[in-house]
Amino acid sequence: MARKISSSGISRRSVLTTIAALPILSTPPLRTSARAQGADQLPSWNNGPAKQAIIAFVQATTDASSSKFVPREARIATFDQDGTLWVEHPMYTQVIYCLDRVPALVRQRPELRERAPFKTVLSGDREAIAKLPLHELEEVLFATLTGMTVDQFSTEAKAWIATAKHPRWDKLYIDLTYQPMQEVLRYLRANGYKTYIVTGGGQDFVRVYSQQVYGIPREQVVGSASGTTYGYNKDGNPILTKDPKLLLNDNNAGKPEGIHLMIGRRPFAAFGNSTGDQQMLEYTHAGDGARLAMIVLHDDAKREYAYGPAQGLPDTKVGTFTQGLYDEAKIKGWTVISMKDDWNRIFAFEAAGSRALQ
């Protein structure tokens, strides 16, 4: 978590300015139920280099007569979550969870009520919260993500994620996944690929909903992970308690390191959207044969958000996509996905093809 979080990134002002800008759904939905052989498996993608890259990769690696054929057991595809599979602005969903947990935490540990940074979080003053220094924000994260048993944490996170909504769309966070990426997940799995989430977010947090939201089982989530300590409760039953100590920081170089630890294979396809994914994309793309490295550029302020600072987009600390990373992608032959140009639909709740037909 830590490297991905910056106090200056916590702001909901952009929500207020963009909430009025939702697209008007003026076109009838396209038929998307076609399941026949040859039907478009990626209907939310406009025809273009990004869609073509995905299809060409799958065809080359699954055709037994191709020199780039990949045996089924080696078909591994890894996906960053925040900003790649679902919305990460104005702030990572898990950070919202941690802030929302503070009242319950303070009920259990009243001595924290008057102490910084918990007092600030309890005040509800978003401006002040946005200004918390990194070490104080980390204190909130560790206090709300560790110290309990893994079962308690799972229960708490599950209850929250089932009801918590994003203020801009007034939709559940779990409904704010990108429909085009959901299609890629299904398309890859239909072609024998094992899909993994490789996230800077908390492994235990994402595991709570990964099956329901992405069709990805718990054991295929690689994320930042605290250690646990085995012990016994008062009845003598075994428990695992979450340690306030990071075992795996699954960001930047930690992504290929985490992939090796948890999967033990180099992926053939990887998807990301920020500098935190750079090393995963490098590592994936440097393998031999056909490799697919794709990176989502958030260039659609109208339908989602616009940030970079690549390509002159507004700078951000949440999901930073630098011009240097953009240039590396172009030089190395990774594919940059333009949300604006490559996706005709962003969310499942939008009408299909809303942008393509504008």
Added chain:
Amino acid sequence: MARKISSSGISRRSVLTTIAALPILSTPPLRTSARAQGADQLPSWNNGPAKQAIIAFVQATTDASSSKFVPREARIATFDQDGTLWVEHPMYTQVIYCLDRVPALVRQRPELRERAPFKTVLSGDREAIAKLPLHELEEVLFATLTGMTVDQFSTEAKAWIATAKHPRWDKLYIDLTYQPMQEVLRYLRANGYKTYIVTGGGQDFVRVYSQQVYGIPREQVVGSASGTTYGYNKDGNPILTKDPKLLLNDNNAGKPEGIHLMIGRRPFAAFGNSTGDQQMLEYTHAGDGARLAMIVLHDDAKREYAYGPAQGLPDTKVGTFTQGLYDEAKIKGWTVISMKDDWNRIFAFEAAGSRALQ
């Protein structure tokens, strides 16, 4: 690795005294090719409480009308490797690998030639090697298991495991897996269980052969793991280098902790053979519904080895099975597998049913 290794356990004397005791294969092989519905899936198991426990567990958890039914995605079974899936005496196979690597290591790093403990290992003096203190043995392990890229390590280990033989049987180590456990692996997988190795041995080491030897893919191996460091070689290509630092010590309490980290689910079935498996068995068995916890007792000096010290068997530092663990198994309702009484065949290269028909 560390906790499982003891200098006093390194001895090949028992090999010399038992090598003449190989069973004479005097009976014709049973037919084991029956694949028809209802055929015995566990032909190397004698009828008895252990075999019955396995079959009853699978039937209860896969019958949709049973109150103990387990949905397919939750069907996780974990297996210790050394002493549970293959022979661990007189010494863990991976430790033999490390000792065998020392000459190549010294060629690369000549300054080690005259230094303890490498000088001792190079001497070939088994008595002296057996007396190496733990910290010196660990120095050999770290020097031979870390410092190289993960790809280099994989190449080296693969070459060794393809040819290295156990002195007692003059068979490849990979041919010394227990046929009854291979049958359990296949039986569980045929019933929708995902089988994992959860070993105190090195994760990267076991991954080299897990698919070939057990039908278990690399990503389903949980083991003691060093961290890795992401970097670039002189050509600018990404590499992962194995750090001389233990990230996960997958023994004792480290087994349930490793299971949570790598799988994120509590197993429904677990198999072990020593005190290093105690916490994994406790954790598994304490779950609700039907749970299977089984522990192999090496009580067959004639066909394999006999050690405990449970039940008055000879004591050992390699795969210790204490009387305390035996008593815990009996009290908690885990099943102790007697190699002597429950297995009519130990290795695939033996005639089927060799013991049952004696």
